[in-house]
Amino acid sequence: MPQVTSSLPLVRARGLTKDFGDFRAVNGIDFEISRGESFGFLGPNGAGKTSTMRMVSAVATPTAGDLSIFGLDPHHDGPAIRARLGVVPQEDTLELELTVLDNLLMFGRYFDLPRKLIKERATELLEFAKLTERAHDKCDNLSGGMKRRLTIARSLLNQPELLILDEPTTGLDPQARHLLWERLYRLKSDGVTLIITTHYMDEAEQLCDRLVVMDHGDIVAEGAPRELISQHSTREVLELRFPVDVTTPPIDVLSPLADRFEVLPDRVLLYVHDGDDTLRAVHAAGVTPVSALVRRSTLEDVFLRLTGRTLVD
Amino acid sequence: MSIVTVTSSVSTRHRPAWFRALTYEAAFYSKTWRASVISSFLFPILYLSAMGIGVGHLVNAHTGLVEGHTYLHFVAPGLLAITAMQLSVGECMWPILAAIKWVRTYHAAVATPLEPGDLVTGKVSWLGARLFVTTAVYAVIIACFGATSSWTAIFLPFIGALIAVAFAAPLIAFSSRVESDVTFTMLFRFVVVPMLLFSATFYPVSQYPVGLRWIVQLMPLYHGVALCRSAAFGTGSPGPLLAHVSVLVAMAIVGYVVARRNLRRRLVS
Ligand SMILES: Nc1ncnc2c1ncn2[C@@H]1O[C@H](COP(=O)(O)OP(=O)(O)O)[C@@H](O)[C@H]1O
Ligand SMILES: [Mg+2]
Numbered sequence: 001m002p003q004v005t006s007s008l009p010l011v012r013a014r015g016l017t018k019d020f021g022d023f024r025a026v027n028g029i030d031f032e033i034s035r036g037e038s039f040g041f042l043g044p045n046g047a048g049k050t051s052t053m054r055m056v057s058a059v060a061t062p063t064a065g066d067l068s069i070f071g072l073d074p075h076h077d078g079p080a081i082r083a084r085l086g087v088v089p090q091e092d093t094l095e096l097e098l099t100v101l102d103n104l105l106m107f108g109r110y111f112d113l114p115r116k117l118i119k120e121r122a123t124e125l126l127e128f129a130k131l132t133e134r135a136h137d138k139c140d141n142l143s144g145g146m147k148r149r150l151t152i153a154r155s156l157l158n159q160p161e162l163l164i165l166d167e168p169t170t171g172l173d174p175q176a177r178h179l180l181w182e183r184l185y186r187l188k189s190d191g192v193t194l195i196i197t198t199h200y201m202d203e204a205e206q207l208c209d210r211l212v213v214m215d216h217g218d219i220v221a222e223g224a225p226r227e228l229i230s231q232h233s234t235r236e237v238l239e240l241r242f243p244v245d246v247t248t249p250p251i252d253v254l255s256p257l258a259d260r261f262e263v264l265p266d267r268v269l270l271y272v273h274d275g276d277d278t279l280r281a282v283h284a285a286g287v288t289p290v291s292a293l294v295r296r297s298t299l300e301d302v303f304l305r306l307t308g309r310t311l312v313d
Numbered sequence: 314m315s316i317v318t319v320t321s322s323v324s325t326r327h328r329p330a331w332f333r334a335l336t337y338e339a340a341f342y343s344k345t346w347r348a349s350v351i352s353s354f355l356f357p358i359l360y361l362s363a364m365g366i367g368v369g370h371l372v373n374a375h376t377g378l379v380e381g382h383t384y385l386h387f388v389a390p391g392l393l394a395i396t397a398m399q400l401s402v403g404e405c406m407w408p409i410l411a412a413i414k415w416v417r418t419y420h421a422a423v424a425t426p427l428e429p430g431d432l433v434t435g436k437v438s439w440l441g442a443r444l445f446v447t448t449a450v451y452a453v454i455i456a457c458f459g460a461t462s463s464w465t466a467i468f469l470p471f472i473g474a475l476i477a478v479a480f481a482a483p484l485i486a487f488s489s490r491v492e493s494d495v496t497f498t499m500l501f502r503f504v505v506v507p508m509l510l511f512s513a514t515f516y517p518v519s520q521y522p523v524g525l526r527w528i529v530q531l532m533p534l535y536h537g538v539a540l541c542r543s544a545a546f547g548t549g550s551p552g553p554l555l556a557h558v559s560v561l562v563a564m565a566i567v568g569y570v571v572a573r574r575n576l577r578r579r580l581v582s
Binding site for chain 1: 337421
């Protein structure tokens, strides 16, 4: 890529909208993603993340709005754009009857890469995905985490400039997630631009330089993870749990002690600057919770603040 | 080690996208053909033996020749037409819905430079090519049984390919809109099987009462069967032959256009 283009956004959306019949899944959103950036879409199920990803991957046609990818119009240059993209869809789309290696070799055909080159890259990518030992196993026999890694390996066959990952770690155990995150860091340090959707706030905090928070088809906040937290939440959070038979926690006592508080079904969250200080004050006021936890604010708190709901219910 | 070298530019070849889909189908078949070899070759041969030799003895003993041929010779070209249709139709029902809905591999394909229409073209042309080869093998087999009596039998593989394409295209159009595979079971029971039985495959159209012959002629497969029989025996006059070919070509063209539209709607809406 010539240097001049690197200042232009890689993806630019203005008023991007997607309707399904009468239902509006994406409601005229704006965003810009720069080259080399790792950009997140954080939001609960049904927020419109997948619908947005399908438009950004030049597959689904927007109902309205402007979208440019690599400075090209997906309506006219869909195949040219997709040749430079890697896509990891939310649901697996692997050939279950074929072996792990064959999945890669076959997929390379769609990009019209020379056979020899596909083979070379497949070997490298199997190593990258830690699947070399499983190369000749039937894909159907892989674990969920292995299938995700194979899907990521497959999405890299054409050496994409932009990699789009739709909930890459949903449904994986913590170990499998951390392995995947580590691979994504490597891609990022190799200069690949990443777009990641997730409903895990820790994933967004770990992986994204910048992110938007989506809810009901709208973008409700945008910024770097730390920035969003300092903008929309306090430094610390004090989480209090009460015995199950206490149906209404002593709100009137607690509320003066915090900047803000949230009552969730299983706990009360007090948003404060110094959690330990507040906990002492809570005890001094004669309130005795079953357990108390002081933690730093997270994106989950930002989401709760902005929408009144939790990300994962 | 760097997995993705952003600056590297790779000289890609420039084969059209539909052709890449075709080679994908061929490669997929080459890796999985063992599962389908029985239905491809063994069934037709079993059919031929059972119907031709078994039923043939009975028919020959009672009525003598059928349209001037022994029953085995009469039924063999029809079985070739059936084989071409059945294999093609089978590939365009469950496998299409699986690629759309269950295994979702078509969604992976349209995230590459391919368009939904390329998948249709790839599938249809692959089935044409595959059934060309399959029916060529079959034609050699029935020739060994003595069931071909004219040089025009060399057209049989072309007719087999035409039948495959003529059924594949409309079936893909149909399957692109199907939500559940129960629909395929119904289609098989109430459309495919009756068509197999009533397309003048197992006995000549002259066996039907005059008033019902037009129903037979409405069966798309009837035209394939008629063409195969003409090719095997070197019979038939230009007018009807042209009509048979036209029906199959029309099915292929209309089916192809609708299939491209339907699959696009299904995959990229
Ligand atoms: N093909 C479709 N037809 C109708 N509604 C859809 C379709 N795809 C998504 N939706 C609806 O659009 C909304 C957003 O979905 P989606 O983009 O998948 O959200 P997310 O990925 O954030 O969970 C949901 O309410 C979903 O039911
Ligand atoms: Mg989604």
